Structures are given as structure tokens and as C-alpha cells.
Amino acid sequence: MSDPEDNPETYPALGRLLSWVDKPGSGNKIFRALVVVCGLLFIADFAIEKHSAFEMEDLPGFFAVYGFVSFAVLILAAKALRVLIKRPEDYYGNKAIDREEYPEAGLDEVRYDD
Incomplete structure (x- = not known):
């Protein structure tokens, strides 16, 4: 029997919004997204004029x-x-x-x- 406290419908709004993080495979999706963001920022570094x-x-x-x-x-x-x-x-x-x-x-x- 499951715990009634573990029902996502009883979570606060932010808990319901972020409940996808707890699902299997979410860690891989987050890692891939971070790799893409880092790659895009690295590529953007070639196009930005710097004043160093x-x-x-x-x-x-x-x-x-x-x-x-x-x-x-x-x-x-x-x-x-x-x-x-x-x-x-x-x-x-x-x-x-x-x-x-x-x-x-x-x-x-x-x-x-x-």
C-alpha cells in the first residue's frame, strides 16, 4: 500500500513542477542538456568581442x-x-x-x- 503523502497531487506547486526530476532517465537528460549548453557557450565565445x-x-x-x-x-x-x-x-x-x-x-x- 502506498503512502498517501507520496501522491504527486498533494505536492506543493513547485514540487509538482519539478517532479519530473525524480523519474528514471532524468539524470541523463539533464546531463545532455548541460553538455549542449556548455558547447553552445563555448562556440559563442568565438563570436563575442571581449574587452579584457x-x-x-x-x-x-x-x-x-x-x-x-x-x-x-x-x-x-x-x-x-x-x-x-x-x-x-x-x-x-x-x-x-x-x-x-x-x-x-x-x-x-x-x-x-x-
Whole structure:
């Protein structure tokens, strides 16, 4: 039995408007649309007259390449930083809030195959 709260007709107006995002295949459509928009903006960069402060900014596609390289450097820096600050799972040991073990008798087992 479905939850009455999960009925799209009960959603607020914005929720009904954006409900298509939750459907299967929507992620691929969004990705394709972003690729098309980025491609069009890259092509438009060749047709726009620029008034830049530095000569390098006048190169077609400079900001697209600069943004991509900056993002890649940020990802690589994050991976390197992870090596430096990574801690083992039991780093806090007995001081951790969730350190206690739960007894099997105290856990409620719910079976859905009945």
C-alpha cells in the first residue's frame, strides 16, 4: 500500500513542477542538456568581442579551459589532502559517542516476508 503523502497531487506547486526530476532517465537528460549548453557557450565565445584586462583572456575558450583545469587541480588537491588527514575508523576508540555495542537481545528484528 502506498503512502498517501507520496501522491504527486498533494505536492506543493513547485514540487509538482519539478517532479519530473525524480523519474528514471532524468539524470541523463539533464546531463545532455548541460553538455549542449556548455558547447553552445563555448562556440559563442568565438563570436563575442571581449574587452579584457589581460591578453590571455582574449583567447577563445580561455575561461572554459581555465575553469576545467582549476576544477581538476582542486580535485587532485583534495585527494592529496585526504592522504594527510585521513584517520582510521576507530580513531576515537572509547571516547566516541557511538562506541557502545548493541546486544542481540535488545535489537528488534522485523521480518517482511510473512
